[in-house]
Amino acid sequence: MTPETIPQAMAALAKVDADIARALPQVGAPAARARERGFATFFSTIVSQQLSVEAARSIMSRVNTLLPELHAKAVLDVEGQALRDAGLSWRKVEYARGLAEAELAGTFSADGLEQLSDEEVISAITALRGFGRWSAEIYLMFSLGRTDVFPADDLALRVALGRLKRMDDKPTPKQARQMVEHWAPWRSVGSLFLWHYYRGEPL
Template sequence: MSDIKIPDESLRPALEALSIRDPDVAQAFKDCGLPPVRSQEPGFDGLIRMIISQQVSVQSARAILARLIGQVDEITPENILALDDEGMKLAGLSRPKQRYARGLAADVQDGRLNLDRLPDLPDDEVIEQLIQVKGIGRWTCEVYLLFALQRQDVMPAADLALQEGMRLIKGLDARPSPKEMYTLSEGWRPYRSAAARFLWHYYHHTGIA
């Protein structure tokens, strides 16, 4: 993903619609404007990048990804399966993430997971397919839906930055739980993807991140 932060004009209609129905969003949108452009290519490469990004900072994920690409040149199932433990370690992948990456590669290579079919499936079926892969939880499924498949009504409710963004925008005393996130964002349908993008943006805009 690029470091150049270009405002994502494609989000404006959804955020303007949300601003009409939610005064808290309206004020926050007035304060910090549009989120930057952000996307992820669908497929194996994109999922490996998301696995790398789990529970590490953006900077750490970028460094690990750069080292992994240095090891394999191209992120494919074949190249991941051919990379030995030492190569994985040099790239900076933890032992669990080494297992997850290899497991995903084996599932794709052996045909247990057909990534080419996912764009044609509804959101819940995409999650059902992906969550069977060890190391891919609901957060990764929802982020894949949002950024790789560009689905319009997704809320990765377990994301801590989103929870903190919701706390700030809504003036809550405590960070909401994933269940509370789904409840709080219910009124934002069918624009929850734009809302999620905006929550990340607002969280970073506050300078807390």
């Protein structure tokens, strides 16, 4: 999902979905978004769970001071109490150490994910404690740049889809996935558009 592919994708989505064709001129195309790949991003994902962006950023700043090189061995070498003092809950310390142990044991490879299919990536990530399908799909979209992912468990995404489709209520995750099947192979860009629409929906 690059600035170059988004206009192409939005044009394709507008052709197959009249509601997108109606809404696109009103709110415009979404901006491209990307995140780093690798172990540090998974660690940051653990930190940010159920926290505000500001709180997570503050904790990660302390973690980066504690561990200037954020990799699996460094996480296991540092005392759990030091991570707790940086702001992680004991549960998140447990998740972070589990991630590091899996990486060092070779049962999980953050750098090897790009060689896998979307479903294989989801299976690999959700096998880790503390990571659900939503986290895996977000990694697919923003770190691996996969173009056909729809994280239907995202509440804002479903609220926006319900509004776009002029429904009385938001669809369930299962309904949402069915409703956007025809967006393939651009469901990631369709998701970006829904988040954009959620923030900028015209009155």
